[in-house]
Amino acid sequence: MKKFLLSLMCVISGLLFGALILKLSGIPAFEAYNIMWNGAFSKPNYIAYIIIRSTPLILTGLSVAFAFRTGLFNIGSEGQFIMGALTAAYFGFIFHFNPWIQIPLVLGISVMVSSLYGGLAGFMKARFGVHEVISTIMLNWIALYFSNYMVMLEGFHKANTETSEFIQPSTSITFLENWKNSDAGTEWFSHHEFLSEFFRPPVNAGIFIAIIAVLFVWIILTKTSFGFKLKAVGQSLEAARYAGINVNKKMTQSMMIAGGLSGLAGATHVMGVSKNVAILAAHEGYGFDGIAVSLIGSNSPFGAAIAGFFLGALKYSGQKIQSALEAPSEVISIMIGAIIFFIAIPIVFEKLINNFHKLWEKK
Amino acid sequence: MLSLELRNISKTFGSFKANDSINLKVNSGEVHAILGENGAGKSTLMKIIFGLYQPDAGGEIYLNNELVKIRSPRFAIRKGIGMVHQHFMLVRPFTILQNIILGIEPRSPFGMIDYKKARAEVLKISENYNFNIDPDLKIENISVGMQQRVEILKTLYRNAELIILDEPTAVLTPQEVIDFYRIVRNLKQDGKTIIIITHKLHEIKEIADRCTIIRKGQYIETVDVRSTSEEELAAKMVGRKVDLKIKKTIAIPGDVVFKIENLNALNDKQLPSVKNFNLSLKRGEILGLAGIDGNGQSELVEALTGLRKIKSGSVKINEKEIAQLTPKEIYESKLAMIPEDRQRRGLVMDFKVKENFVLQNISKNPFSHYGFIINRELVKFSETLMDRFDIRPRNIELAARNLSGGNQQKIILAREIANNPDVLIAFQPTRGLDVGAIEYVHNELVKLRDQGKAILLISYELDEVINLSDRIAVIVDGSVSANIDYETITTHKNIKEHIGLFMAGGTSS
Numbered sequence A: 001m002k003k004f005l006l007s008l009m010c011v012i013s014g015l016l017f018g019a020l021i022l023k024l025s026g027i028p029a030f031e032a033y034n035i036m037w038n039g040a041f042s043k044p045n046y047i048a049y050i051i052i053r054s055t056p057l058i059l060t061g062l063s064v065a066f067a068f069r070t071g072l073f074n075i076g077s078e079g080q081f082i083m084g085a086l087t088a089a090y091f092g093f094i095f096h097f098n099p100w101i102q103i104p105l106v107l108g109i110s111v112m113v114s115s116l117y118g119g120l121a122g123f124m125k126a127r128f129g130v131h132e133v134i135s136t137i138m139l140n141w142i143a144l145y146f147s148n149y150m151v152m153l154e155g156f157h158k159a160n161t162e163t164s165e166f167i168q169p170s171t172s173i174t175f176l177e178n179w180k181n182s183d184a185g186t187e188w189f190s191h192h193e194f195l196s197e198f199f200r201p202p203v204n205a206g207i208f209i210a211i212i213a214v215l216f217v218w219i220i221l222t223k224t225s226f227g228f229k230l231k232a233v234g235q236s237l238e239a240a241r242y243a244g245i246n247v248n249k250k251m252t253q254s255m256m257i258a259g260g261l262s263g264l265a266g267a268t269h270v271m272g273v274s275k276n277v278a279i280l281a282a283h284e285g286y287g288f289d290g291i292a293v294s295l296i297g298s299n300s301p302f303g304a305a306i307a308g309f310f311l312g313a314l315k316y317s318g319q320k321i322q323s324a325l326e327a328p329s330e331v332i333s334i335m336i337g338a339i340i341f342f343i344a345i346p347i348v349f350e351k352l353i354n355n356f357h358k359l360w361e362k363k
Numbered sequence B: 001m002l003s004l005e006l007r008n009i010s011k012t013f014g015s016f017k018a019n020d021s022i023n024l025k026v027n028s029g030e031v032h033a034i035l036g037e038n039g040a041g042k043s044t045l046m047k048i049i050f051g052l053y054q055p056d057a058g059g060e061i062y063l064n065n066e067l068v069k070i071r072s073p074r075f076a077i078r079k080g081i082g083m084v085h086q087h088f089m090l091v092r093p094f095t096i097l098q099n100i101i102l103g104i105e106p107r108s109p110f111g112m113i114d115y116k117k118a119r120a121e122v123l124k125i126s127e128n129y130n131f132n133i134d135p136d137l138k139i140e141n142i143s144v145g146m147q148q149r150v151e152i153l154k155t156l157y158r159n160a161e162l163i164i165l166d167e168p169t170a171v172l173t174p175q176e177v178i179d180f181y182r183i184v185r186n187l188k189q190d191g192k193t194i195i196i197i198t199h200k201l202h203e204i205k206e207i208a209d210r211c212t213i214i215r216k217g218q219y220i221e222t223v224d225v226r227s228t229s230e231e232e233l234a235a236k237m238v239g240r241k242v243d244l245k246i247k248k249t250i251a252i253p254g255d256v257v258f259k260i261e262n263l264n265a266l267n268d269k270q271l272p273s274v275k276n277f278n279l280s281l282k283r284g285e286i287l288g289l290a291g292i293d294g295n296g297q298s299e300l301v302e303a304l305t306g307l308r309k310i311k312s313g314s315v316k317i318n319e320k321e322i323a324q325l326t327p328k329e330i331y332e333s334k335l336a337m338i339p340e341d342r343q344r345r346g347l348v349m350d351f352k353v354k355e356n357f358v359l360q361n362i363s364k365n366p367f368s369h370y371g372f373i374i375n376r377e378l379v380k381f382s383e384t385l386m387d388r389f390d391i392r393p394r395n396i397e398l399a400a401r402n403l404s405g406g407n408q409q410k411i412i413l414a415r416e417i418a419n420n421p422d423v424l425i426a427f428q429p430t431r432g433l434d435v436g437a438i439e440y441v442h443n444e445l446v447k448l449r450d451q452g453k454a455i456l457l458i459s460y461e462l463d464e465v466i467n468l469s470d471r472i473a474v475i476v477d478g479s480v481s482a483n484i485d486y487e488t489i490t491t492h493k494n495i496k497e498h499i500g501l502f503m504a505g506g507t508s509s
Helices: A002-024 A029-041 A044-069 A077-094 A099-128 A132-151 A183-190 A193-198 A206-223 A225-235 A237-242 A247-274 A286-296 A301-325 A329-343 A346-362 B042-049 B073-078 B096-101 B115-128 B144-157 B174-189 B201-207 B230-238 B297-304 B327-332 B342-346 B353-357 B375-389 B405-418 B435-450 B462-468 B486-491 B495-503
Strands: B004-013 B016-026 B031-035 B060-063 B066-068 B081-084 B162-166 B193-198 B210-215 B218-224 B256-266 B272-282 B286-290 B310-317 B335-338 B423-427 B454-459 B471-476 B479-484
Touching (some): A002 A329, A002 A346, A029 A301, A044 A077, A044 A193, A044 A206, A044 A225, A044 A247, A044 A301, A077 A099, A099 A247, A183 A193, A206 A225, A206 A247, A225 A237, A225 A247, A237 A247, A237 B342, A286 A329, B004 B042, B031 B201, B042 B193, B081 B144, B096 B144, B115 B144, B174 B193, B193 B201, B201 B230, B210 B230, B218 B230, B256 B454, B272 B297, B272 B310, B272 B454, B286 B435, B286 B462, B286 B495, B297 B310, B297 B335, B297 B423, B297 B454, B327 B335, B353 B375, B353 B405, B405 B435, B423 B435, B454 B462, B462 B495, B471 B486, B471 B495, B479 B495
Parallel strands (some): B031 B210, B081 B162, B162 B193, B286 B454, B286 B471, B423 B454
Antiparallel strands (some): B004 B016, B004 B060, B060 B066, B210 B218, B256 B272, B256 B310, B471 B479
16 A cells, blocks of 8 residues: 555656656646647557567566566666567578468577576676676677668668568568558458557567566566576675676676567567567667666566566556657656656665654644 | 763664663763673664664763764764774785874875875874884784784874773783783873773783773773772673683593695695694593694694695594595594684675574485485474574574674584584684683583594683683694693692693793
8 A cells, every 4th residue: 555655756756756847848737738648548459569569678687687587687678678589580580481480480589599698797796706787788789780781782781772671471481471461451450450450560569578577577587496596696695696606697697688688579469560670870779778767677587577668657657648748758758758767766765664654644 | 191981872773772871971081981792782872872773762871071072983083082893994905004194195286195294193193102113014014913903003093082992802812911901001101092902802901091891781880900800890791600610630641533634724824824734633631722823723623624625734634544534524534623714714694593593414314315305304403503602693594693792603513513523623623702601612612522522722812711721722823832740730839821821932842
């Protein structure tokens, strides 16, 4: 109850502060929130978009949260995401199997590559004492430029574009992708308005993969001796070492799993939404948003799922104010940032609640 | 000159009463000890005096017979109260001088820090009390004893008339303790009022004038130290009669079970720290390793347990070489350890009690199957240990952090003994524990000895080594400088001085 009250207070004051920022930018705050609310939940296709938006955020959030439990700060989610996306785009393009083999194969290779990429940072920390924050930041840039290089590679690069070739249709995890535009599909959907709207956006299997990943992480952390040891390393390195746990190995393993989760985000994004990778001028921010998601979700797997959905909804509905009220996208980003900021500082509110509690008891 | 009186001070945390209507009267110019077990509420009371906590309604604080409300440490300092915390609050990369003036730096007309004035003042105080400090040394380069002097100087620089010292000797070496006593006497001579929080009885006998005993948050009584014996103090503190002497029979040692030969290991700065160390332990004996902190004890223990790389030499347990094995392999070779720092190394503080019980064995049958933890077995195992070692509160779901120091130590003891080791290294096994818990740990170690285990006791408390050991070795600069047999321990008239001489670097001829 108290915890719920706490979260609620955080969200409300975040929204209030966000309103203040909107107001200061000359945007009617109440109207803006109204538009956001309607823009998020008033139509089935909006909800579908939010789910699509949330999927990578849940996975990168999960990645950061997992590493954090082992005492590692995975800033590298961004780079691991790129590696996952690139691998999925590449093998999704060059392989020509039937979907039942193609999809798991491409997903598997993407996760493997990105987990090795994440594990590299863990290994460098374990072996050479390189702090993972430093190494993962570097690895983010390496991934970005490596991806840009790969996109321009002959045979993978799509002529006259800034992108790679599209993945084979057999790699796609988007639901009903071809059928919904076929004659039969249009005919069927014309009688089912709700579903028709819901499936207009590229709804894909990514969300189910994300949910499975959430359960997977939860089971590892709470039910297995492996997770027990990871947490012991995270909580107290010295005690873990003394207890005979191979601390270095655990760090590497933890970063591998974290990397795999971020890579999964990238791969599902390519296979379900974008279908290719493009030249990037800067980081897209999926990984960095993962840090926020992990923080809001207090580093727990289910927390990351809820927080990922929340942030996805904020980001999606935030766009709506942009078009409706001609609000600059920067202001919207600042508003979202403010909301996250407030949610991330529950300590302040905890104190407040306690004081109120005391006052209440005195009466 | 500053006197202090507390009337009816209570402090409640949730449903827990840390202080229950405590009365305390500290006369100006006296050394007043506050004695109580861990968790008795001493620190809470001191934090109230220093303004870190506010007492519950009804409590009154008088300074020089004037009713005051101490809202904050800042206010307390302004009223002439100074506090030295058990864990020092110093900025390590700063110099002594910078630490002392931090927050109240004297300014020159241009707004710069007036170091000249500050230095002069600090040196004056230092000389006044014989502190003997060099204000330009960095905190990270000075000894713990020196750091404590800096903390005291900090309070004096802020014109403290009443100084609260929280467990002041917990971290000091025997030599530093003697220096500390001298400083307290100097302060007293100068009219300062001193409050010392402690659970060490000889310390109270040594320097305190009066002593107030607190038990379970309640005021028990205030006694005159000179006319009260250590036994009486202990009984008042614990609430029952305590045996300060360890009860044990003469050891009947068996075969050699643990043999260290020519062991060498480096410290963190890559300098030789354990040098050609030799020692052998028999079943059924307690071998005490006496020595001053910093003579290679930590490195030795780390090398023996696989936490530190061994440069050369041999360590054998039951004829099996364990010198280059991993901590896990060594543990499985039946070598157990009670680590020096239980909160850092012995326990994962935020793990539950039941989880701490299986820190080493979580992957093993019956605690997990195919990598999945079997909670039922964890609970069963933990309940048994809780009963057998009387660990309180009896709640295995509680985080280890929430238990008292004594009970935390019992968790470690229980866990290590449950593995049925042949050799137990007990490194500072009673550090920071109160009399009741110390008695328990000592008895438990003797019991283990009588079951035929070999125990290597490493302690900086010479009294503990002498009282508990069947044989004593002295470690100086990383190697054994003297061996003392049971007969000498029991018959030598001045055994403490005898060993102290070796500890200080003398050699046996």
